[in-house]
Amino acid sequence: MRIDIVTGFPAILQSALNQSMIKKGQDKNAVKIHLHDLRDYTDDKHRTIDDYPYGGGAGMVLKVEPFVRCLEDIDKQSKISDSKILLMSPQGRQFVQNTATQLSLHKHLVFLCGHYKGIDQRIHNFFEIEEISIGDYVLSSGEISALVIVDSVVRLLPGVLKDIDSAWTDSFTEELLDAPYFTRPEIFRSAKVPEVLLSGNHTKIEKWRLNQKIKSTKNNRPDLYNKYLKTIK
Template sequence: MRIDIITGFPDILREPLQQSIIKKGRDVGAVEIHLHNLRDYTDDRHKTIDDYPYGGGPGMVLKVEPFDRCLNDIGQHSDLNKTRIFMMTPRGRTYDQKKATELSLAGHLIFLCGHYKGVDERLYSLYDIEDISIGDYVLSSGEIAALVITDSIVRLLPNVLKDIDSAWSDSFQEEYLDAPYYTRPESYKGLKVPEVLTSGHHERIGEWRHKKRVELTEKLRPDLLKKTNE
Protein backbone atom coordinates (compact mmCIF):
# COMPACT_ATOMS: atom_id res chain seq x y z
CA MET A 1 0.00 0.00 0.00
CA ARG A 2 1.02 3.58 -0.64
CA ILE A 3 -0.26 6.55 1.37
CA ASP A 4 0.44 10.14 0.34
CA ILE A 5 -0.32 12.92 2.82
CA ILE A 6 -0.55 16.47 1.51
CA THR A 7 -0.13 19.09 4.23
CA GLY A 8 0.95 22.63 4.89
CA PHE A 9 2.46 21.52 8.19
CA PRO A 10 4.51 18.35 7.62
CA ASP A 11 6.44 18.71 10.89
CA ILE A 12 3.27 17.74 12.78
CA LEU A 13 3.46 14.32 11.14
CA ARG A 14 7.13 13.49 10.63
CA GLU A 15 7.93 12.13 14.07
CA PRO A 16 4.65 10.21 14.70
CA LEU A 17 5.00 8.49 11.32
CA GLN A 18 8.34 7.08 12.50
CA GLN A 19 6.96 5.51 15.67
CA SER A 20 5.30 2.31 16.87
CA ILE A 21 2.97 0.41 14.54
CA ILE A 22 3.29 2.83 11.62
CA LYS A 23 7.08 2.49 11.74
CA LYS A 24 6.71 -1.30 11.84
CA GLY A 25 4.46 -1.18 8.77
CA ARG A 26 7.02 0.87 6.88
CA ASP A 27 9.93 -1.28 8.03
CA VAL A 28 8.34 -4.54 6.85
CA GLY A 29 7.33 -3.01 3.53
CA ALA A 30 3.59 -3.20 4.16
CA VAL A 31 3.15 0.51 3.46
CA GLU A 32 4.98 3.40 1.84
CA ILE A 33 4.13 6.80 3.30
CA HIS A 34 5.04 10.00 1.49
CA LEU A 35 4.67 13.47 3.00
CA HIS A 36 4.16 16.41 0.65
CA ASN A 37 4.62 19.99 1.83
CA LEU A 38 2.06 22.29 0.18
CA ARG A 39 4.54 25.15 0.43
CA ASP A 40 6.77 23.35 -2.07
CA TYR A 41 4.01 23.79 -4.66
CA THR A 42 3.58 27.56 -4.37
CA ASP A 43 4.95 30.09 -6.84
CA ASP A 44 5.59 33.13 -4.63
CA ARG A 45 8.59 33.88 -2.45
CA HIS A 46 6.48 33.81 0.71
CA LYS A 47 5.26 30.28 -0.10
CA THR A 48 1.66 31.32 0.50
CA ILE A 49 -0.86 28.49 0.79
CA ASP A 50 -3.90 30.46 2.00
CA ASP A 51 -5.81 33.64 1.22
CA TYR A 52 -8.87 35.62 2.31
CA PRO A 53 -12.30 34.19 1.35
CA TYR A 54 -14.29 35.79 -1.44
CA GLY A 55 -17.42 37.39 0.00
CA GLY A 56 -15.68 38.29 3.22
CA GLY A 57 -15.95 36.68 6.61
CA PRO A 58 -13.49 35.50 9.25
CA GLY A 59 -10.61 33.11 8.69
CA MET A 60 -8.48 32.08 5.74
CA VAL A 61 -8.99 29.53 2.96
CA LEU A 62 -6.39 27.13 1.57
CA LYS A 63 -5.63 27.93 -2.06
CA VAL A 64 -6.50 25.48 -4.83
CA GLU A 65 -3.25 25.81 -6.82
CA PRO A 66 -0.81 24.13 -4.40
CA PHE A 67 -3.11 21.13 -3.96
CA ASP A 68 -3.63 20.86 -7.71
CA ARG A 69 0.09 21.01 -8.45
CA CYS A 70 0.90 18.46 -5.77
CA LEU A 71 -1.77 16.03 -6.98
CA ASN A 72 -0.52 16.48 -10.53
CA ASP A 73 2.97 15.64 -9.32
CA ILE A 74 1.76 12.47 -7.59
CA GLY A 75 -0.20 11.63 -10.74
CA GLN A 76 3.04 11.49 -12.72
CA HIS A 77 3.88 8.28 -10.85
CA SER A 78 0.43 6.89 -10.02
CA ASP A 79 -2.92 6.52 -11.75
CA LEU A 80 -5.16 8.90 -9.79
CA ASN A 81 -8.21 7.25 -11.37
CA LYS A 82 -7.37 4.16 -9.32
CA THR A 83 -6.48 6.15 -6.21
CA ARG A 84 -8.87 7.18 -3.45
CA ILE A 85 -8.43 10.78 -2.35
CA PHE A 86 -9.77 11.94 1.01
CA MET A 87 -10.13 15.41 2.49
CA MET A 88 -9.86 15.59 6.27
CA THR A 89 -12.84 17.77 7.17
CA PRO A 90 -15.55 17.86 9.88
CA ARG A 91 -18.20 17.91 7.15
CA GLY A 92 -17.23 14.41 6.03
CA ARG A 93 -18.71 11.03 6.80
CA THR A 94 -17.64 9.88 10.26
CA TYR A 95 -14.77 7.41 10.09
CA ASP A 96 -15.23 4.04 11.78
CA GLN A 97 -13.66 0.59 12.01
CA LYS A 98 -15.65 -0.67 9.04
CA LYS A 99 -14.12 2.09 6.94
CA ALA A 100 -10.65 1.29 8.29
CA THR A 101 -11.06 -2.32 7.18
CA GLU A 102 -12.28 -1.22 3.74
CA LEU A 103 -9.37 1.18 3.22
CA SER A 104 -6.81 -1.38 4.40
CA LEU A 105 -7.57 -3.27 1.17
CA ALA A 106 -6.81 -0.28 -1.07
CA GLY A 107 -3.63 0.02 -3.08
CA HIS A 108 -3.14 3.78 -2.94
CA LEU A 109 -4.64 6.45 -0.69
CA ILE A 110 -4.12 10.20 -0.65
CA PHE A 111 -5.02 12.27 2.41
CA LEU A 112 -5.50 16.02 2.03
CA CYS A 113 -5.11 17.93 5.28
CA GLY A 114 -7.48 20.85 5.67
CA HIS A 115 -6.67 23.92 7.74
CA TYR A 116 -8.15 27.32 8.55
CA LYS A 117 -11.70 27.58 7.12
CA GLY A 118 -11.10 24.78 4.64
CA VAL A 119 -10.01 24.43 1.03
CA ASP A 120 -11.10 26.32 -2.08
CA GLU A 121 -14.18 24.37 -3.21
CA ARG A 122 -12.96 24.28 -6.81
CA LEU A 123 -10.54 21.51 -5.87
CA TYR A 124 -13.57 19.18 -5.74
CA SER A 125 -14.35 20.01 -9.36
CA LEU A 126 -10.85 18.98 -10.42
CA TYR A 127 -10.60 15.67 -8.55
CA ASP A 128 -12.84 12.94 -7.18
CA ILE A 129 -12.43 13.72 -3.48
CA GLU A 130 -14.24 12.04 -0.60
CA ASP A 131 -14.77 13.99 2.62
CA ILE A 132 -13.97 12.14 5.82
CA SER A 133 -14.17 13.11 9.50
CA ILE A 134 -12.96 11.48 12.71
CA GLY A 135 -15.76 13.03 14.77
CA ASP A 136 -18.20 15.86 15.25
CA TYR A 137 -15.70 18.38 16.57
CA VAL A 138 -13.18 20.77 15.04
CA LEU A 139 -9.40 20.35 15.17
CA SER A 140 -6.83 23.01 14.34
CA SER A 141 -5.83 21.08 11.23
CA GLY A 142 -6.35 17.84 9.34
CA GLU A 143 -2.93 16.40 10.14
CA ILE A 144 -4.12 14.81 13.38
CA ALA A 145 -7.08 13.22 11.60
CA ALA A 146 -4.79 11.91 8.85
CA LEU A 147 -2.53 10.37 11.48
CA VAL A 148 -5.45 8.69 13.25
CA ILE A 149 -6.73 7.19 10.00
CA THR A 150 -3.27 6.11 8.87
CA ASP A 151 -2.61 4.31 12.15
CA SER A 152 -5.96 2.52 12.08
CA ILE A 153 -5.28 1.27 8.55
CA VAL A 154 -1.62 0.28 8.88
CA ARG A 155 -2.26 -1.96 11.88
CA LEU A 156 -4.58 -4.08 9.71
CA LEU A 157 -2.03 -4.67 6.95
CA PRO A 158 -0.33 -8.07 6.58
CA ASN A 159 2.82 -8.67 8.64
CA VAL A 160 2.43 -5.51 10.73
CA LEU A 161 1.06 -6.98 13.95
CA LYS A 162 2.65 -10.15 15.30
CA ASP A 163 -0.82 -11.42 16.16
CA ILE A 164 -3.27 -10.30 13.48
CA ASP A 165 -6.08 -11.92 15.47
CA SER A 166 -5.49 -9.16 18.02
CA ALA A 167 -6.50 -6.55 15.45
CA TRP A 168 -9.52 -8.48 14.24
CA SER A 169 -10.85 -8.92 17.79
CA ASP A 170 -10.53 -5.24 18.70
CA SER A 171 -13.45 -3.02 19.65
CA PHE A 172 -15.79 -2.14 16.74
CA GLN A 173 -14.33 -4.81 14.44
CA GLU A 174 -17.53 -6.85 14.83
CA GLU A 175 -19.94 -4.07 15.88
CA TYR A 176 -19.18 -4.68 19.58
CA LEU A 177 -16.74 -3.22 22.06
CA ASP A 178 -13.90 -5.53 23.03
CA ALA A 179 -14.03 -7.68 26.17
CA PRO A 180 -12.06 -6.81 29.34
CA TYR A 181 -8.52 -8.17 29.53
CA TYR A 182 -6.26 -9.11 32.45
CA THR A 183 -2.60 -9.98 32.88
CA ARG A 184 -0.30 -11.02 35.73
CA PRO A 185 -0.39 -10.94 38.70
CA GLU A 186 -3.43 -13.18 39.11
CA SER A 187 -4.39 -11.37 42.31
CA TYR A 188 -3.73 -7.70 43.13
CA LYS A 189 -4.92 -5.93 46.28
CA GLY A 190 -7.60 -8.57 46.70
CA LEU A 191 -8.80 -8.24 43.11
CA LYS A 192 -8.62 -11.55 41.27
CA VAL A 193 -8.66 -12.37 37.59
CA PRO A 194 -12.00 -14.01 36.63
CA GLU A 195 -11.65 -17.74 37.23
CA VAL A 196 -12.80 -18.70 33.75
CA LEU A 197 -9.77 -16.97 32.21
CA THR A 198 -7.35 -19.18 34.14
CA SER A 199 -9.30 -22.38 33.50
CA GLY A 200 -7.63 -23.22 30.18
CA HIS A 201 -11.10 -24.06 28.79
CA HIS A 202 -11.06 -22.18 25.49
CA GLU A 203 -14.72 -22.67 24.64
CA ARG A 204 -15.83 -21.28 28.00
CA ILE A 205 -13.37 -18.41 27.68
CA GLY A 206 -14.76 -17.57 24.24
CA GLU A 207 -18.32 -17.61 25.58
CA TRP A 208 -17.33 -15.41 28.54
CA ARG A 209 -15.63 -12.88 26.29
CA HIS A 210 -18.57 -12.71 23.91
CA LYS A 211 -20.94 -12.19 26.85
CA LYS A 212 -18.75 -9.40 28.23
CA ARG A 213 -18.51 -7.73 24.83
CA VAL A 214 -22.29 -7.60 24.59
CA GLU A 215 -22.64 -6.39 28.20
CA LEU A 216 -20.05 -3.63 27.76
CA THR A 217 -21.61 -2.51 24.50
CA GLU A 218 -25.08 -2.37 26.07
CA LYS A 219 -23.70 -0.36 28.98
CA LEU A 220 -21.29 2.03 27.24
CA ARG A 221 -22.33 2.19 23.57
CA PRO A 222 -25.94 1.01 23.12
CA ASP A 223 -26.03 2.99 19.87
CA LEU A 224 -23.79 0.34 18.30
CA LEU A 225 -26.37 -2.36 19.01
CA LYS A 226 -29.08 -0.24 17.40
CA LYS A 227 -26.97 -0.01 14.23
CA THR A 228 -26.51 -3.80 14.25
CA ASN A 229 -30.25 -4.39 14.48
CA GLU A 230 -31.23 -1.86 11.80
Protein backbone atom coordinates in the same frame (compact mmCIF):
# COMPACT_ATOMS: atom_id res chain seq x y z
CA MET B 1 0.30 0.14 -0.22
CA ARG B 2 1.44 3.67 -0.95
CA ILE B 3 0.21 6.58 1.19
CA ASP B 4 0.73 10.24 0.29
CA ILE B 5 -0.09 13.00 2.76
CA VAL B 6 -0.47 16.57 1.54
CA THR B 7 0.00 19.09 4.34
CA GLY B 8 1.01 22.65 5.05
CA PHE B 9 2.46 21.50 8.37
CA PRO B 10 4.57 18.35 7.84
CA ALA B 11 6.32 18.67 11.22
CA ILE B 12 3.06 17.67 12.93
CA LEU B 13 3.31 14.25 11.28
CA GLN B 14 7.01 13.50 10.93
CA SER B 15 7.60 12.03 14.38
CA ALA B 16 4.35 10.07 14.63
CA LEU B 17 4.85 8.42 11.24
CA ASN B 18 8.10 6.93 12.49
CA GLN B 19 6.72 5.28 15.62
CA SER B 20 4.98 2.06 16.61
CA MET B 21 2.83 0.21 14.06
CA ILE B 22 3.19 2.81 11.32
CA LYS B 23 6.98 2.50 11.46
CA LYS B 24 6.68 -1.29 11.60
CA GLY B 25 4.51 -1.26 8.49
CA GLN B 26 7.14 0.76 6.64
CA ASP B 27 10.01 -1.41 7.91
CA LYS B 28 8.20 -4.50 6.64
CA ASN B 29 7.52 -2.82 3.27
CA ALA B 30 3.79 -3.22 3.79
CA VAL B 31 3.40 0.52 3.19
CA LYS B 32 5.42 3.43 1.84
CA ILE B 33 4.46 6.84 3.19
CA HIS B 34 5.33 10.10 1.45
CA LEU B 35 4.88 13.54 3.03
CA HIS B 36 4.34 16.52 0.73
CA ASP B 37 4.81 20.07 2.00
CA LEU B 38 2.11 22.23 0.42
CA ARG B 39 4.47 25.22 0.48
CA ASP B 40 6.72 23.46 -2.05
CA TYR B 41 3.91 23.86 -4.58
CA THR B 42 3.42 27.62 -4.24
CA ASP B 43 4.74 30.16 -6.75
CA ASP B 44 5.29 33.29 -4.65
CA LYS B 45 8.30 34.27 -2.56
CA HIS B 46 6.32 34.05 0.69
CA ARG B 47 5.20 30.48 -0.10
CA THR B 48 1.61 31.43 0.64
CA ILE B 49 -0.88 28.57 1.07
CA ASP B 50 -3.91 30.48 2.40
CA ASP B 51 -5.94 33.62 1.73
CA TYR B 52 -9.07 35.46 2.89
CA PRO B 53 -12.46 33.93 1.97
CA TYR B 54 -14.55 35.46 -0.81
CA GLY B 55 -17.73 36.89 0.64
CA GLY B 56 -16.02 37.88 3.87
CA GLY B 57 -16.14 36.21 7.24
CA ALA B 58 -13.64 35.10 9.85
CA GLY B 59 -10.71 32.80 9.20
CA MET B 60 -8.54 31.86 6.26
CA VAL B 61 -8.98 29.37 3.42
CA LEU B 62 -6.32 27.09 1.94
CA LYS B 63 -5.65 27.96 -1.70
CA VAL B 64 -6.59 25.53 -4.45
CA GLU B 65 -3.49 25.93 -6.68
CA PRO B 66 -0.90 24.25 -4.41
CA PHE B 67 -3.19 21.27 -3.84
CA VAL B 68 -3.82 20.77 -7.56
CA ARG B 69 -0.12 21.02 -8.40
CA CYS B 70 0.78 18.59 -5.64
CA LEU B 71 -1.86 16.04 -6.63
CA GLU B 72 -0.75 16.21 -10.25
CA ASP B 73 2.82 15.61 -9.10
CA ILE B 74 1.76 12.64 -6.96
CA ASP B 75 -0.12 11.18 -9.92
CA LYS B 76 3.04 11.35 -12.04
CA GLN B 77 5.18 9.84 -9.27
CA SER B 78 2.95 6.95 -8.25
CA LYS B 79 1.49 5.78 -11.57
CA ILE B 80 -1.04 3.74 -9.57
CA SER B 81 -4.53 3.42 -11.01
CA ASP B 82 -6.19 2.30 -7.76
CA SER B 83 -5.88 5.65 -5.99
CA LYS B 84 -8.32 7.09 -3.47
CA ILE B 85 -8.10 10.73 -2.39
CA LEU B 86 -9.42 11.57 1.07
CA LEU B 87 -10.05 15.07 2.39
CA MET B 88 -10.08 15.40 6.17
CA SER B 89 -13.22 17.43 6.89
CA PRO B 90 -15.90 17.65 9.63
CA GLN B 91 -18.43 17.73 6.77
CA GLY B 92 -17.36 14.27 5.59
CA ARG B 93 -18.67 10.74 6.03
CA GLN B 94 -17.87 9.47 9.51
CA PHE B 95 -14.87 7.18 9.76
CA VAL B 96 -15.60 3.83 11.45
CA GLN B 97 -13.77 0.52 11.69
CA ASN B 98 -15.43 -0.82 8.56
CA THR B 99 -14.12 2.22 6.68
CA ALA B 100 -10.59 1.31 7.77
CA THR B 101 -11.10 -2.22 6.48
CA GLN B 102 -12.33 -0.94 3.11
CA LEU B 103 -9.45 1.54 2.78
CA SER B 104 -6.89 -1.16 3.61
CA LEU B 105 -7.84 -2.93 0.36
CA HIS B 106 -6.67 -0.01 -1.81
CA LYS B 107 -3.16 0.16 -3.26
CA HIS B 108 -2.88 3.93 -2.94
CA LEU B 109 -4.35 6.44 -0.49
CA VAL B 110 -3.86 10.21 -0.66
CA PHE B 111 -4.73 12.35 2.35
CA LEU B 112 -5.45 16.07 2.01
CA CYS B 113 -5.05 17.84 5.34
CA GLY B 114 -7.27 20.83 5.83
CA HIS B 115 -6.49 23.77 8.10
CA TYR B 116 -8.12 27.05 9.07
CA LYS B 117 -11.63 27.18 7.50
CA GLY B 118 -10.80 24.42 5.02
CA ILE B 119 -9.74 24.10 1.38
CA ASP B 120 -11.07 26.10 -1.56
CA GLN B 121 -14.09 24.07 -2.72
CA ARG B 122 -12.85 24.14 -6.32
CA ILE B 123 -10.44 21.30 -5.50
CA HIS B 124 -13.43 19.04 -6.25
CA ASN B 125 -13.55 20.40 -9.80
CA PHE B 126 -10.25 18.72 -10.63
CA PHE B 127 -10.21 15.44 -8.68
CA GLU B 128 -12.60 12.83 -7.35
CA ILE B 129 -12.30 13.33 -3.61
CA GLU B 130 -14.10 11.75 -0.66
CA GLU B 131 -14.51 13.90 2.42
CA ILE B 132 -14.11 11.97 5.66
CA SER B 133 -14.50 12.89 9.34
CA ILE B 134 -13.23 11.14 12.46
CA GLY B 135 -16.04 12.52 14.62
CA ASP B 136 -18.48 15.28 15.40
CA TYR B 137 -15.96 17.80 16.68
CA VAL B 138 -13.49 20.27 15.21
CA LEU B 139 -9.68 20.01 15.37
CA SER B 140 -7.08 22.65 14.60
CA SER B 141 -5.73 20.63 11.70
CA GLY B 142 -6.51 17.75 9.37
CA GLU B 143 -3.07 16.30 10.08
CA ILE B 144 -4.31 14.77 13.33
CA SER B 145 -7.33 13.25 11.58
CA ALA B 146 -5.14 11.84 8.81
CA LEU B 147 -2.82 10.28 11.36
CA VAL B 148 -5.73 8.55 13.08
CA ILE B 149 -6.87 7.00 9.81
CA VAL B 150 -3.36 6.05 8.65
CA ASP B 151 -2.73 4.23 11.93
CA SER B 152 -6.08 2.44 11.75
CA VAL B 153 -5.48 1.32 8.15
CA VAL B 154 -1.80 0.36 8.37
CA ARG B 155 -2.34 -2.06 11.26
CA LEU B 156 -4.72 -4.04 9.01
CA LEU B 157 -2.17 -4.53 6.22
CA PRO B 158 -0.76 -8.06 5.82
CA GLY B 159 2.40 -8.62 7.84
CA VAL B 160 2.14 -5.55 10.07
CA LEU B 161 0.56 -7.20 13.11
CA LYS B 162 2.23 -10.39 14.28
CA ASP B 163 -1.19 -11.86 15.01
CA ILE B 164 -3.80 -10.56 12.55
CA ASP B 165 -6.52 -12.12 14.72
CA SER B 166 -5.72 -9.37 17.21
CA ALA B 167 -7.02 -6.82 14.70
CA TRP B 168 -10.13 -8.79 13.80
CA THR B 169 -11.15 -9.14 17.47
CA ASP B 170 -10.79 -5.43 18.27
CA SER B 171 -13.73 -3.22 19.17
CA PHE B 172 -16.23 -2.41 16.39
CA THR B 173 -15.37 -5.38 14.15
CA GLU B 174 -18.75 -6.97 14.94
CA GLU B 175 -20.75 -3.92 16.09
CA LEU B 176 -19.53 -4.56 19.66
CA LEU B 177 -16.93 -2.96 21.89
CA ASP B 178 -14.12 -5.28 22.96
CA ALA B 179 -14.00 -7.29 26.19
CA PRO B 180 -11.66 -6.35 29.07
CA TYR B 181 -8.22 -7.97 29.12
CA PHE B 182 -5.91 -9.02 31.95
CA THR B 183 -2.26 -10.11 32.23
CA ARG B 184 0.19 -11.14 34.98
CA PRO B 185 0.24 -10.94 37.95
CA GLU B 186 -2.84 -12.99 38.77
CA ILE B 187 -3.46 -10.92 41.92
CA PHE B 188 -2.43 -7.29 42.43
CA ARG B 189 -3.33 -5.58 45.73
CA SER B 190 -6.28 -7.96 46.17
CA ALA B 191 -7.54 -7.27 42.63
CA LYS B 192 -7.92 -10.68 40.99
CA VAL B 193 -8.17 -11.86 37.40
CA PRO B 194 -11.64 -13.36 36.73
CA GLU B 195 -11.60 -17.09 37.47
CA VAL B 196 -13.04 -18.03 34.08
CA LEU B 197 -9.93 -16.68 32.32
CA LEU B 198 -7.76 -19.02 34.38
CA SER B 199 -9.93 -22.08 33.76
CA GLY B 200 -8.45 -23.15 30.44
CA ASN B 201 -11.99 -23.80 29.18
CA HIS B 202 -12.02 -21.90 25.89
CA THR B 203 -15.75 -22.32 25.35
CA LYS B 204 -16.49 -20.68 28.70
CA ILE B 205 -13.88 -17.99 28.06
CA GLU B 206 -15.38 -17.06 24.68
CA LYS B 207 -18.87 -16.99 26.19
CA TRP B 208 -17.64 -14.75 29.02
CA ARG B 209 -15.92 -12.40 26.58
CA LEU B 210 -19.02 -12.15 24.40
CA ASN B 211 -21.15 -11.34 27.44
CA GLN B 212 -18.64 -8.67 28.50
CA LYS B 213 -18.68 -7.17 24.99
CA ILE B 214 -22.46 -7.02 24.98
CA LYS B 215 -22.58 -5.51 28.47
CA SER B 216 -19.96 -2.86 27.67
CA THR B 217 -21.62 -1.93 24.38
CA LYS B 218 -25.09 -1.70 25.93
CA ASN B 219 -23.81 0.57 28.73
CA ASN B 220 -21.40 2.77 26.77
CA ARG B 221 -22.63 2.77 23.17
CA PRO B 222 -26.39 2.10 22.98
CA ASP B 223 -26.30 3.12 19.31
CA LEU B 224 -23.92 0.26 18.52
CA TYR B 225 -25.88 -2.09 20.77
CA ASN B 226 -29.04 -1.48 18.75
CA LYS B 227 -27.12 -2.24 15.55
CA TYR B 228 -25.85 -5.45 17.12
CA LEU B 229 -29.37 -6.54 18.05
CA LYS B 230 -30.41 -6.21 14.41
CA THR B 231 -27.57 -8.53 13.32
CA ILE B 232 -28.69 -11.36 15.60
CA LYS B 233 -32.41 -11.28 14.80
